[in-house]
Amino acid sequence: xxxxxxxxxxxxxxxxxxxxxxxxxxxxxxDEIKSEALSENEAGxxxxxxxxxxxxxxxxxxxxxxxxxxxxxxxxKSSSQTPEAQADEPQTMADVEAELNASFRPxxxxxxxxxEVVGVEDDKVTxxxxxxxxxIIRKEDVSDDPSYSIREHISVGQKFQATVIRRDDHxxxxxxxxxxxxxxxxxxxxxxxxxxxxxxxxxxxxxxxGAIAYLDGxxxxxxxxxxxxxYVSDDELPGWIGKEIDVRVITADEDGNHLVxxxxxxxxxxxxxxxxxxxxxxxxxxxxxxxxxxxxxFGAFVDIGDGVTGLLHxxxxxxxxxxxxxxxxxxxxxVRVKITKVADGRVSLSMKALEDEGDPQADTREEHYDLPKxxxxxxxxxxxxxxxxx
Numbered sequence: 001x002x003x004x005x006x007x008x009x010x011x012x013x014x015x016x017x018x019x020x021x022x023x024x025x026x027x028x029x030x031d032e033i034k035s036e037a038l039s040e041n042e043a044g045x046x047x048x049x050x051x052x053x054x055x056x057x058x059x060x061x062x063x064x065x066x067x068x069x070x071x072x073x074x075x076x077k078s079s080s081q082t083p084e085a086q087a088d089e090p091q092t093m094a095d096v097e098a099e100l101n102a103s104f105r106p107x108x109x110x111x112x113x114x115x116e117v118v119g120v121e122d123d124k125v126t127x128x129x130x131x132x133x134x135x136i137i138r139k140e141d142v143s144d145d146p147s148y149s150i151r152e153h154i155s156v157g158q159k160f161q162a163t164v165i166r167r168d169d170h171x172x173x174x175x176x177x178x179x180x181x182x183x184x185x186x187x188x189x190x191x192x193x194x195x196x197x198x199x200x201x202x203x204x205x206x207x208x209x210g211a212i213a214y215l216d217g218x219x220x221x222x223x224x225x226x227x228x229x230x231y232v233s234d235d236e237l238p239g240w241i242g243k244e245i246d247v248r249v250i251t252a253d254e255d256g257n258h259l260v261x262x263x264x265x266x267x268x269x270x271x272x273x274x275x276x277x278x279x280x281x282x283x284x285x286x287x288x289x290x291x292x293x294x295x296x297x298f299g300a301f302v303d304i305g306d307g308v309t310g311l312l313h314x315x316x317x318x319x320x321x322x323x324x325x326x327x328x329x330x331x332x333x334x335v336r337v338k339i340t341k342v343a344d345g346r347v348s349l350s351m352k353a354l355e356d357e358g359d360p361q362a363d364t365r366e367e368h369y370d371l372p373k374x375x376x377x378x379x380x381x382x383x384x385x386x387x388x389x390x
Contacts, residue, residue: 105131107131107164107167107173108167109165109166110163110164111163112161112163112180113131113161113162113163113175114129114130114159114161115127115128115137115160115162115175116157116158117154117155117156117157117158117159118134118156119156120150120151120154121150122139122150122151123138123139123150124136124137124138124150125137125142125150125154126172127175129173129175131173133171133173134172134173135162135172135173135174135175136169136170136172136173136175137162137174137175137177138169138174141174141176141177141178141179142154142178143177143178160177160180161184162175162177162179162180163175163176163179163180163183165179181216181217182217182218185215185217185218186218186252186254188216189215189216189218189249189252189259190252190254192248192249192252193249193250193251193252196248197248198246198247198248198266199215199246199247199248199249200244200245200246200247201213201214201215201220201244201245201247201261202242202243203222203240203241203245205241206237206238206241207221207237208234209223209224210222210223210224210225210226210227210237211224211227211237211241213247215249215259215261219257219259220259220260220261221259221260221261222247222260222261222262222263223260223262225264226261226262226263227240227245227264228263228264228267229264229268245263246263246266247262247263248261248262248263248265248266250262250265271307274307275307276345278306278307278308279342279345282308282339282342282347283339283342284339284340284342285338285340286338286339287336287338287339287354288305288336288337288339289304289335289337290303290304290305290310290334290335290337290349291303291332291333291334291335292329292330292331292332292335293309293331294331295325295326295329295330296325297325298313299313299314299316299317299325300312300314300317300325300329302335302337302349304337304347308347309347310339310346310347310349311346311347311348311349312325312335312337312349312350313348313350315352316340316349316350316351316352316353317351317352318351318352335351336351337349337350337351337354338350338351338353340353
């Protein structure tokens with residue numbers, strides 16, 4: 001058997017040396033340690049094979065073999081040990097060898113490693129990465145915030161992940177918390193893009209074309225046209241600073257460092273939900289007042305309140321035949337209408353129905369014509385031929 005103590009001691013000692021001291025003419029440190037452990041094992045086997053001197057007290061009583069009851073008691077005592085006590089037991093050769101091999105695994109730039117803080121200083125953090133040497137995270141690789149304090153935010157024993165940015169930083173592995181956080185943030189941004197999940201952000205600045213916010217540390221842009229359902233002018237943009245809004249990721253380009261967010265789609269959906277809820281409360285036969293929103297060749301759209309807009313078809317404007325809604329209506333005009341139908345989220349309106357029912361408040365405008373004065377009207381032959389030239 002290999003001597004676990006020798007291997008473990010040599011391995012722990014080797015971790016304190018830089019990588020360049022651990023390679024000797026193509027033979028790794030692990031091979032050397034195993035070779036030394038093998039020599040110790042062979043020496044032990046030779047010693048075990050040497051005949052022992054027969055004691056003068058050969059007739060002395062030999063140690064008694066434990067009985068079945070004693071063996072069971074020993075077994076129960078062993079099984080009753082707590083996990084903490086079992087953890088304090090010496091490592092087996094297999095455990096030591098596995099840990100040793102893991103410590104010499106190749107480390108490449110861009111790898112993300114599990115870290116445990118073993119030292120905290122003003123300008124750097126030392127972490128255990130279960131490798132041949134410790135990792136170093138320098139202050140500039142922790143945060144971009146100039147007021148950030150390592151001692152206030154990081155403590156010994158804390159665990160996190162960091163990304164390898166330098167394989168040899170004065171004998172240690174150079175790591176970055178910012179890089180690891182950025183990789184995780186872009187992964188989440190792509191996930192949010194695919195799921196169309198809403199996320200809340202706080203607007204921290206504005207540009208001429210829109211607003212700036214940060215999503216998990218990534219600078220994101222919100223175009224002015226995506227901030228609201230209505231138009232947002234350049235003069236209105238500064239008023240958005242400090243506001244928290246719900247947005248969706250609409251572009252996540254890590255290579256181009258381009259993250260774009262939008263609040264407009266969410267606002268559209270909310271307004272549609274509210275509109276449908278109000279439409280559900282609208283009952284056919286109700287008479288109400290509305291405002292003409294727009295005019296089309298086929299009719300007029302009338303706002304009847306609570307975000308509900310109904311269609312007043314040209315055939316339902318008046319009992320008289322009209323060529324165009326614009327002949328009798330104008331945008332912004334207040335009209336009295338009757339709700340005639342509600343189906344599939346659409347509301348149909350009628351002014352004609354009120355006239356049919358004799359509603360005293362119905363708009364019953366009559367067309368007026370200019371007639372000539374009575375004295376200008378004649379029925380004789382002379383009057384009829386007055387303006388005829390032969």
